[in-house]
Amino acid sequence: MWIPYNYFTMHTLHPIIHKHISLKPYHTFGINVLAAGLAQFESLGQLQALLATAEAQQFKKLLVLGGGSNVLFTQPFDGLVLKNNIDGITVVAEDDEQVWVKAGAGVNWHALVMHAVNHGWGGIENLALIPGCVGAGPMQNIGAYGVELQSVFHQLEAYHLHDKTCVSFSLADCSFGYRDSVFKRALKGQFVILSVTLRLQKQPKFNVGYGAIRTQLEEMGVQELTLQAVSNAVIAIRQSKLPDPAVLGNAGSFFKNPTVDASVFASIQQQFSAVVGYPQANGMVKLAAGWLIEQCGLKGFRLGQAGVHGKQALVLVNHGNTTGTEVLALSKMVIAAVQSKFGVVLEAEVNVY
Ligand SMILES: Cc1cc2nc3c(=O)[nH]c(=O)nc-3n(C[C@H](O)[C@H](O)[C@H](O)COP(=O)(O)OP(=O)(O)OC[C@H]3O[C@@H](n4cnc5c(N)ncnc54)[C@H](O)[C@@H]3O)c2cc1C
Numbered sequence: 001m002w003i004p005y006n007y008f009t010m011h012t013l014h015p016i017i018h019k020h021i022s023l024k025p026y027h028t029f030g031i032n033v034l035a036a037g038l039a040q041f042e043s044l045g046q047l048q049a050l051l052a053t054a055e056a057q058q059f060k061k062l063l064v065l066g067g068g069s070n071v072l073f074t075q076p077f078d079g080l081v082l083k084n085n086i087d088g089i090t091v092v093a094e095d096d097e098q099v100w101v102k103a104g105a106g107v108n109w110h111a112l113v114m115h116a117v118n119h120g121w122g123g124i125e126n127l128a129l130i131p132g133c134v135g136a137g138p139m140q141n142i143g144a145y146g147v148e149l150q151s152v153f154h155q156l157e158a159y160h161l162h163d164k165t166c167v168s169f170s171l172a173d174c175s176f177g178y179r180d181s182v183f184k185r186a187l188k189g190q191f192v193i194l195s196v197t198l199r200l201q202k203q204p205k206f207n208v209g210y211g212a213i214r215t216q217l218e219e220m221g222v223q224e225l226t227l228q229a230v231s232n233a234v235i236a237i238r239q240s241k242l243p244d245p246a247v248l249g250n251a252g253s254f255f256k257n258p259t260v261d262a263s264v265f266a267s268i269q270q271q272f273s274a275v276v277g278y279p280q281a282n283g284m285v286k287l288a289a290g291w292l293i294e295q296c297g298l299k300g301f302r303l304g305q306a307g308v309h310g311k312q313a314l315v316l317v318n319h320g321n322t323t324g325t326e327v328l329a330l331s332k333m334v335i336a337a338v339q340s341k342f343g344v345v346l347e348a349e350v351n352v353y
Contacts, residue, residue, distance in 0.1 A: 014049045015039045017057075017080065026083060027068025028131060030249035031324050035077040036060075042085045042106070044159060044166070044194060051161065054080045062161065063353065064192050066106065066133030070140065070251050072352045074324035084135050086194060089115055094202075100154055102197040105135025109142070117227040122204025123152040126213070128231040129238045131245065131252070135193040138169075139183050140349065141176040145234055146210030150176040154199040158191035166194070178286075179256050179349050206230055212237050241312055249318030250309065254331060255293075255346040259284040268342055289338075289346055290314035296337040303330040328352065 017039045024032045037059060041047045054062060061079030065071070086104035089112060093100040099121050103112050113128045126147040136142075137149050138156055153176070156169050175182040183191060206225045208214050216233040217225075243250050260268070265277045265285035272295065277285040293299065293313035300310040305322035308330070309315040316327055316334075335346045 014053070015041055015046050017050070017053060023068075023073060023077065023081065026065060026081070027071050027073065027251075028245035028249060029068075029072055029251050029318050029324075029327065030245070031073055031318060031322065031327070033073040033076055033324060035079070035081045037080040038083065039080065040083040040085050042087065044086075047082065047159060047192060047194075048164075050080075050082060051164075062189075064135075066136040067108070067131055069131035069245065070136060070350055072251060072324050072327055072350050074328050074352060077353060082192070084133065084192070086135070092197060097202055099200050099202060100197055101200055102195055103134045104195055105133060105193045107134045108132075109134055109137060113231065116198075116200055117231050120204075120227065121200035121202065122206070122227055123147075123200040124198065125204070125227045125231040126207055126210075126234055128234045134196050138174055138176075138181055138193060138196060140179045141174075141181050143179065145213055145237075146207050148176070148178075150174070152198045152200060154197040156196045157194045159194055160191055162190065167191070178259075184351075208233075243309055243311075243315060243317055248309075249322075250315050251350045253289070253314045253349050254316040255289045255314060255334070256349045257286050257289045258292075258344050258346055259286045260344060261285075264343070268344075272342075287344065292338045292342055292344060292346070293334055296334075296341050298334055298337060301330075303333065306330040308334065324352075 017037045019037050021035055021038045022032055023035050024030055039050050041050055059080040062082060063077060063079060064082050064084055066084055085106040087106055088104040089107060090102050091099055092102045109132050110129050112134055113124050116124055126145040127142060130142055130144060142149050150171065153171050157166055158169060159166055204227055208217065208230060213233050216237050217229060220233060222229045259280060262283055262285055268275050276288055276291060279285055290313045293308065298308045299313040301308045304326050305319045306326040307317050307319050309317050316330060331348060338344055338346050
């Protein structure tokens with residue numbers, strides 16, 4: 001039997017650790033910052049080998065990266081960056097109505113969405129074109145256009161860096177919230193997510209009530225809803241509104257949409273009648289952070305090479321050669337301006353290092 005040479009080299013060779021390497025190509029803000037080391041892994045075995053080397057070489061800290069589309073580096077990373085490339089999409093179970101799909105943490109998220117759409121499996125079509133990898137999805141319970149990962153999440157497998165064991169997490173274990181999970185809080189930095197299993201629907205239930213999806217479908221002349229049509233509408237909206245990181249460095253929404261007490265919302269509304277609020281199940285009201293920033297006159301504002309995006313004020317961008325500290329300074333200016341005008345404190349969605 002002929003076995004490609006790469007088969008062995010990919011899965012058995014100890015991955016190389018590159019020392020003092022620029023992280024610029026490894027994250028979408030495109031900031032030139034050095035890491036003490038960087039290595040890529042494609043299997044649990046390779047990860048374990050790398051962790052042993054990292055211990056022997058006394059790397060001070062570790063950071064797992066997927067596509068680097070939700071990080072901002074404000075200083076050199078004084079540790080080992082582990083780029084997760086674990087591949088593979090498999091159906092692990094199915095019945096008449098549902099299919100359980102397991103994807104390696106290094107699978108590109110949008111590729112997984114397209115795989116589901118092409119197989120007629122519903123549930124993640126509204127999450128098309130979110131950059132990054134599957135393994136980072138549960139970190140912040142990725143969401144867009146009225147759908148969050150938690151609505152299709154079944155379980156994930158993760159490797160505990162200290163105990164050196166693999167652990168399964170159910171939906172309840174993940175404590176998902178709005179752009180939030182246990183991995184951003186109590187278990188921060190403790191686990192490497194290896195794979196994620198989603199429960200998708202063979203008879204899709206479409207969710208087109210949010211944002212501009214319906215209008216976009218009309219503009220596209222769509223008569224009958226299909227997974228392709230909905231994902232195409234989402235892709236078209238995203239491409240028209242959000243900067244492409246390949247052209248203008250960014251990490252998507254820099255801030256979370258804040259939630260405030262209904263009484264706070266009422267008093268903001270008294271002063272600013274155009275304010276839009278989305279009532280939440282817990283009685284709080286969610287505000288659009290982009291709108292708040294825009295009202296402060298900051299849309300398109302620049303601080304050196306860092307800027308607030310001209311079309312979507314929620315996104316901070318790299319106009320060419322900015323630094324992480326400059327972006328951070330801009331984010332603090334934005335937070336201060338919104339707080340002073342509305343009394344609302346914005347919180348970063350991006351992971352700052
Ligand atoms: C243009 C643009 C649009 C975006 N739109 C959206 C959107 O609509 N909705 C949304 O929710 N997000 C959005 N994002 C943010 C981002 O794409 C998501 O958060 C995505 O899930 C990040 O994936 P990543 O692989 O790039 O993660 P990274 O940036 O590599 O990592 C993010 C965090 O997760 C950790 N991490 C990554 N992989 C693992 C792993 N395997 N195990 C443990 N920890 C891990 C990292 O250490 C880091 O703390 C957008 C970003 C951009 C640039």
